[in-house]
Amino acid sequence: MAHYVDLLWNPEDITHLGRKDRAPGRYRAYVPDELGEELPALSRVAQAASEDAVAVLARADERIGDRGGYLNHLLIRSESISSSWIEGNSISPKKLAIAELLDHRAGSGLSTRVALDVVANVRATEEAIAELGDRERAPDVTTADIERLQHLIEPRLEPGLRTEQNWVGGPGWSPLRADFVPPPETEVRRLVDDLAGFVTATSGNPVVRAAIAHAQFETIHPFVDGNGRTGRALIHTVLRRADALRNTLIPISTVFAGDTDRYIAGLSAYREIPSRLDEWVISFAEAAELAAGNAVRLAEDIATLDGEVRENLIRFRAEQGITPASPRSDAVVVKILSALATEPVLTIERVAALHEVSAAAAHRALTQLADAGILGRTKNQKGKLICWTADRYLALVSLTERSNRVGAGDTGHGRPRRGPPVPAVRQLGALRP
Template sequence: MKGYGLSFHRGRQRVRIIAVATYLEASWPAAWDAPGKRDRRGGLYRPYLPDLLIGRSLVVSPGVAQEAAKVEGLVRRLVAHSAGHGVDGLARFLLRSEAIASSRIEGLQTSPQQVALAELAAHETGVSRGFTATAALVANNVTALRQAVTGLVSVEALSTADIVALHTVLLPDEKHHGLREVQNWVGGGDWHPLDAEFVPPPPEHVRPLMDDLVSYMNTAEHAPLIQAALAHAQFETIHPFTDGNGRVGRALVHTVLARRGLTPHAILPISLVLLTRSDAYIDGLTAYRYAGDPHSAESRQGSDTWLRIFLAAAATAVEQAERFADELDELHSEWLERHRRYRESQGLRATPRADSAVARLLSLLPAAPLVTARTVQCLLSVTHPAARQALEELAGAGILHPKQVERNTRGYLAREIFDLLALTERRLASTRWDTRESPPGRIVPVRPQH
């Protein structure tokens, strides 16, 4: 049985952790102040201690390696899709879905338009009405996630402190920031881990395991998708924070893929697919947590099981994101025709100049489906009159729809973009990726009515 040693410092005391991938035995004291008899009991429980990633010498089976190469090719094709700006827009709203699904506000519904208004308010002075408090909370969460992931992608080498900082940004109101110093668990009751579905490593093992994890994330030992899968599974196994582990673990998937250059932005909704197929996700993580020799058949089979589930989720994520991108292309072609007819009806040349404000704005709408004249000024570096004229022209063509968001501020919405975003989110929440065959299994935007 392979063991490992790792040292770290706690104050002035040097602590050396010797471990193997195994289930430990620990004793939980009775809690006499607990509300019920079942909650008060103490006894033995079994926290899991994973093997290190560095030096583990994981051998990926030929079948899994081939599948990883195939899915990686699909991801690169998606990144090169002609609807590039729109895919960036998809990223923002898919991150919005993750913010809802992995936070305390799960169960509260807010529309893409509401979140867009809240995001607009965060960046433009004078806009404060027209959106709900829930939408503002989600918008802040999305912004924090995007900024945090971007920051982690740009650093030369990741550190445990970077992951702790990411946790702080994603959960600013969390009472306990920093690596946990207590035992936590998944499932069961609130008072003890005796009935838990999974008990992560004891707290004294968290820092050395996290240092090992970030060291692995700084390597290129495995293909990007394999590395993202292993980093996510190891992080969720360590469960280094008292709360918010799911949200941080999802962000790390995006971080690995972006750092390896596979996805320039967080555009791959792998975690949303895993959330929809939650039973398979949990089964995969359970299989990953082998006990004993990492070279054993059980270990290899467990890793392969998890990797196949993750790669299947990645393939589905690409398929759904590409479907959205294709729909964006179709919509853009329809817009061009609609715009041409409108200009002809106004006695203008059918096609505007390629460098004109209105032509450039039309290309940017998928990434910015809610704008004001001030927003367009900043995006296109044009004068206020030019921005206003471009907006009014696209509104006249039925591409944008005016919406008064403040007394002196008029917003313009590309409703059809929001409709596509809502339909995509609904599909991603269906176990068959088609709401006609199975309804969404979690809170999603309502189906567009117009």
């Protein structure tokens, strides 16, 4: 059964700690109950909410259909931008997209360290979901799989579960003043083993399964860093394995960015003794419905924009006397337009390789789209043209990100200079692209 354990905090190196953090004392760490392989009973209200959410997700997945291929990357990109705010860093969708294309160019002057970190997170999240979300590739989810998932997201850290106590939130660098203290390190492997078994074997409502798996993971907080991002990927994994979503990635947890207090309240309810699981499931189900609606709207906005930019191109060609005004379907400009949602930043080399055309043909097409006002020209600090950008498409990602931005601090910001290593101190903040 879930319980608290009393532990002693007595920091060895107090030289650079504040007065309040130097003091030893006792704190309480929460140890959740194991999940097993059966879903717990829910109230009729919570059960109805979860069933409604499953139906809404299915309808959204069907409406988006094949468009989910490009939409997923946009949603993960936006989610990763929001994640960077937890670290106290900010990056625009445009800078991120440029970094995705140009991170191999050391001299571009446009790919910051933050941008490259977020690029790595986007790619790792996509790979992780693809691996664990496919039951054929991963018939059983194991603790080793979850460790690898986290290491894909945080490759600079040593792989493996944490071997020290961590804590969440609080005004200083001490578990005595933390908002929440996860289970001690001695309990982590047992609990993650149980969580992996739950993800593998549990059947029933996929929204309930995802809600419980996410809350349990965030409660265990099993890694030194990357818990928030790994916990989000776990939601995608559960829904994909359950075939609740086949086309589209719906970043449910990120909806809580608009109501961080509710997210924390939901997790706190989950951790009550006895657990107020119904409250958490209802909040999660409502977030699922909102996220599904946002994904459908983004897909529709992109489809509308696709039509507008094509009309703009035809109008421009007609004004310039270019015939035919409506280009053939195999024209390079049309091929570029059809892929702008997933390829919003382009170079001559990228267009030539992507569409198997000459560099000269790629340059002519990019120049025409820029002259038509569809693409913008981006230069480096020396004024050299580096790439072309589809700013209106990037603006859609920016709008999604801004409306769901995560703003959260953690005890990492309170770390004293030259102080002891900071354990996992990720704020249990809400998460949204």
